Amino acid sequence: MSADSRAPGPDHGATLISARPLAEYRGMFDLRDADLAGRILDCPGGGASFVAEATARGVDAIAVDPAYSRSAAELAPLVLEEVDRGNRYVIDNPDLYVWTFFRDAGHHRELRREGARRFAEHYALDPERYIPAELPDLPFADDAFDLVLSSYLLFTYADRLDDDFHLRALREMARVARREVRAYPLLDIRAVPYPRLDRLRARLGAAGVDSEVRGVPYEFQAGATTMLVLAPPNTRRA
């Protein structure tokens, strides 16, 4: 099954082009300063300011997303609209969230708008860092990145992305990662845990990709306190 970034889902609309700032990435992927080094892929990057903020810290960060086929003039206002669409979902479904990282829905909108602003500024300034491509096929060589981060596509959109897509996408990210792939969250948009995670991990293992479910120091979606960490086959060669 292919993944259309704007395909409608049964009850929560098209895949959101969200705009998380680095502070959220640090929490949801448990990123320490030592992790923010080398070459990092954000896949999908959406309207997140991870690449902008990481690059400002000297990290060689790149993002992939089908949304990057759009010009800066098209994408900047769209990402701001998407911040409001995501914010409305949060307001309409308050019980799906834990209000510790964000104080309330207003704070959520404020931080995401700042993420969108930084993203748009950097997208216009440094467009080579934003590659229009889509999982499960990435236009990079094996081991091209030290770390690959993947948030809010896999598992989140389990209503439209099937098990084979998840397997192919995770194997592809493991192919381009030298050290680790981290994927978060392991729940869907209704905060329901991905029901076939054990089977998916077994299939990854059979393909030579070891995996681990690791706790993270962040929770916004209720119960989203873990990430999936993949160790690509090459990490076991040494």
Ligand SMILES: C[S@@+](CC[C@H](N)C(=O)[O-])C[C@H]1O[C@@H](n2cnc3c(N)ncnc32)[C@H](O)[C@@H]1O
């Ligand atoms: C909810 S956003 C997540 C963005 C960012 N990682 C974050 O956490 O804010 C989901 C993104 O997935 C992108 N997308 C949809 N299908 C995709 C695919 N097959 N491969 C890569 N990205 C895809 C969408 O365009 C959208 O920007």
